[in-house]
């Protein structure tokens with residue numbers, strides 16, 4: 001099956017021991033927001049196999065440049081300039097073309113531009129904190145931003161989130177929908193974070209930590225971090241149950 | 247020893263957190279000028295085929311408090327039972343219907359609302375028709391991995407009774423958690439994350 005054929009198979013079952021469990025009491029908000037009854041499993045139907053797909057026509061010129069997409073003309077966001085790039089792959093290792101990626105993050109001081117945010121760190125008038133892009137034929141993407149600051153949050157009396165960027169991803173099927181976070185190599189706050197530690201497998205955590213990528217750094221401008229994201233793979237549809245009449 | 251399957255692991259999910267609106271619905275927050283409109287805000291236009299309906303409700307936590315920072319997405323077939331997706335090989339869906347919607351819960355009241363059309367029925371794997379339904383994906387602070395559920399229609403009693411997915415539910419007493427009652431053109435779908443009325447969530 002090439003990338004050009006329409007993707008129609010059902011998805012590999014989700015490995016729910018790799019993902020964080022719903023009930024993770026060290027992350028206190030999860031206590032009353034975690035379903036307690038068993039999930040009910042069923043084989044993918046056309047409702048799960050299909051999903052919305054977004055065209056490049058939705059993208060504006062600066063959508064993937066968070067340094068400039070909220071800034072006044074001629075100005076730019078304050079902070080460590082970075083490029084985040086990588087590929088969206090499926091579990092079979094193939095690039096996922098046409099995947100919509102939406103990102104959001106705090107500014108360089110750790111402050112979000114949000115009505116419910118009360119951290120004392122100042123807003124940057126030239127930084128909004130949202131961006132989006134769509135993967136190319138190889139599943140590759142990139143965007144430019146400033147490195148977000150760590151920030152304190154009301155969980156324990158002194159909990160700080162490691163620096164992170166939130167990622168939302170659409171593959172080709174609604175069952176591939178994924179929201180996750182990217183962390184930065186070497187951040188000492190990563191192993192202290194109750195949200196990170198909701199994931200029990202160390203390898204699953206490492207998969208969310210982007211390494212510094214000096215080879216792709218733009219000299220005298222921006223450092224690069226590489227972040228690959230893996231979405232659920234599809235079964236090869238050769239011997240799958242076909243709908244009657246097909 | 248044997249060959250490796252060479253499979254990758256799906257990236258682990260992390261919570262969408264309290265500030266999901268910045269990335270997914272910035273205009274709703276009043277952050278205008280970056281994206282012209284929030285994706286998924288409108289699903290229909292004047293030419294969309296099908297019966298216009300509103301779907302509204304809340305997402306309640308285990309203390310029966312509505313979430314005011316949740317984001318919901320829905321995915322559904324068009325009036326003829328086709329999905330607007332490249333993976334839909336049975337025909338071409340209504341070009342005036344996206345099938346996908348995204349709405350935050352109100353920051354003050356926790357109410358969510360979608361303006362859409364009633365979907366047609368789509369087949370199960372063995373060819374039987376499923377009852378008309380809408381797929382939901384729910385994220386929020388405190389939800390580590392997005393939740394999947396389905397809404398069925400209260401005025402489709404006969405089809406619901408024969409639906410292959412609802413038929414898999416062992417504890418029939420829970421089935422009504424997925425069925426939204428109709429009043430006029432509005433279906434009310436109250437989602438409970440915990441408790442006696444905990445909504446059925448699916449592993450899809």
Ligand SMILES: [Fe+3]
Pocket residue numbers: 106161164166263265
């Ligand atoms: Fe955050």
